[in-house]
Amino acid sequence: MDIEDSPEEAEFRARIRGFLTENRARLAPAGTMPEGRVEEFKQTQAVLADAGLVGATWPVEHGGRGASAIQQVIIDQELRRAGVPRVINWIGLGMCGPAILTHGTDAQRERYLRPLLRADEVWCQLFSEPGAGSDLAAVATKAVRDGDGWRVTGQKVWTTGAQWCDFGILLARTDPEVPKHRGLTMFLVDMKAPGVSVRPLREMTGKALFNEVFFDDVWVADADRVGDAGQGWSVALTVLMNERFTVAGDGSVYGAGPDALALAVSRRLPQLDDDRRPGVLQEFASCWVEALACRMTGNRMLTAIAQGRQPGPEGSTGKLAAARLLARVADLGLRMQGDDAVFGGSVDGDTKWQYIAQFAHGAALAGGTTEIMKNILGERVLGLPPEPRPDKAPATAKARA
């Protein structure tokens, strides 16, 4: 057992750190988000991609470096250390790209993956609908065969970043006559195609990262179908698995990791009223320990991946534990502000913890709610009996009833 870098890993880390030090000025500033800075964020990702720092684990023929999962983790740690914001195409990298790599055709991989890596083309995930959230397989957006393509009509929702995206990965119903999981097909759609319209949705954070996306008789070539017709659910599971991996972690990706927390506590504690300190310290310790556990459980998963093994069941705990941790850390961040916590920000304009506290509710929903994750763990890992499923009948049969 060893949790430290091996000599090769240490050398790799030093190389990455050197590159980031030299090129920091070419990358988006710390604490910024893509809103209003789309070009700058695309440029940032292009610089990182050209240096092999995004999608490093992807095959060389598709623009990756064939790097190990641990090398990508080292890169991500160094990016965070340098204060580089999360890349604009994180959904493309984390979810759409892996789906194309796993289930796509050679032509799709050739056409889409390199521009995705450089953020020349930015991607979104078109899964949830007003009537299909946790029950994702209930999607009603229709794709109907039309010559050498398909006609898509319907509505998607909670589509992060759709307003600046070029392409999306779309889950649509192609056969309403079979049980719902079997009537789905996955497509790659051009977000600039005629009939696609995007309407931003403002979240409880006050920001508008989410969108509604409407499809009105949008034509999609059959060549942009991913996997066979009717196999959409298994492609979706690949995407969701990758999404959960992307969302898990110790909160560092949101600036709410154990180090940031310890720093905030050591700065703020002396200013807190005496009667608030013991409670804050207890909660700090509890969050700090949970964050350490999240990181170390992640290390167990990485070790398995690095050795070419399937991660054990502990891998599924990551998203669940990370979402709960983020909510607690964010709330502690608020409490540490003392009397400022009743305001939308501190006197010096710091709104970070208010934002994270609001955002944490989204993290507990995105990519599988806390309850859905517990069902998955309970059934697939602990082997407990499944939820009763009166909806296994075909979508049309249900509609007629």
Added chain:
Amino acid sequence: MDFQLAAEQLALQEMARDFFAEHSGVANARAVLDGAAELLDPRAELAELGLLGLLGLLAEPAGADGPESDGGTLLDLAVVAEQAGRELSPAPLLSTAGWAVPLLAGLPEPAASSLLADVVKGAAVVAVAEPADVELSGGGSLTGSTRPTVDGARARTILTLAASPDGPALVAAEIGAAAEAAAQPAFDPTRALATITLSGAPATVLATGPGAMARWSRALDVARVVLAAEDLGTVGEAVRRGVEYAQTREAFGRRVGGFQAVKHALVDAYVQEEQLRSLVWLAAWSADAAPADLSLYAAAASAYAADAVTHATDVLVHVHGGIGFTWEHDAHLFWRRGRVDRLLLGDEHARRARVAELALQSTRAEGDA
């Protein structure tokens, strides 16, 4: 990065699983509570198990674990302790293999090395007592009392830290008329807990000064990890038994594990088990590989263990419904272990306070660097 057990540790795990299945503490715990049996003490068998004997895994002095050393690591001991915790074993892993042994290992005092040799063979029955107010007189006798001491009720020799005019002293005393274990009813019978009252007991001084203090602190950190490792096993077994019952018991025409209220409670305990496993491994690994971090990581594992073992054993009783509330069912034996373990070596609040202090210290240290 290589965060997993090595092949030798997996073999050790299997050996320990078989050993503690054979020497299970579960039925014995009930018999002891009923006054129908003595507490099991398989220390002689443990001393003969494996190449080194499992009591003496840490008998090499700290830092001596080079490639030539034939000593074991704390991670090895943690792997064994987890299996002991699954079976509520009263084997003296916490009091002895994980506490008295690292306290004595490498002490130059002949009395210490001969005691260590007997302990490792399973011939001496010792306990380490946290002092409440133990004092060592100039004449070499001990007065005062200890905190509740694991294996205090069966120890023949206790080791403790006494205040003396020359500073703290690590001392040994024989149980007898001037060093008595108070008899109190057991809440969890498997820990042989007792408070020791000292009234002029002759002391054998094993170490003094700052060295004694540092040795005491490190042994306490090691013991925290071993306790957390035993609790990891108890949590894992609570989850396993809870899941097993929820898969068979039916209500409203369904197996109860299919109801989210039951399923999610078990999942919460399972997530705690996996998180605790990661923390126990980290803390145990650091003892040998990153000793400067042992205190912080041991505190982290022990803080998490207190909550996990309390919660998981609560869930175990609750998912069993009425049957879990009966004396005949084993669930309460696990619950007793949880309710007591969370208070040993500092309760959950003290453990978290320690994490906060050490984590903030290391943040400040990094800030200065």
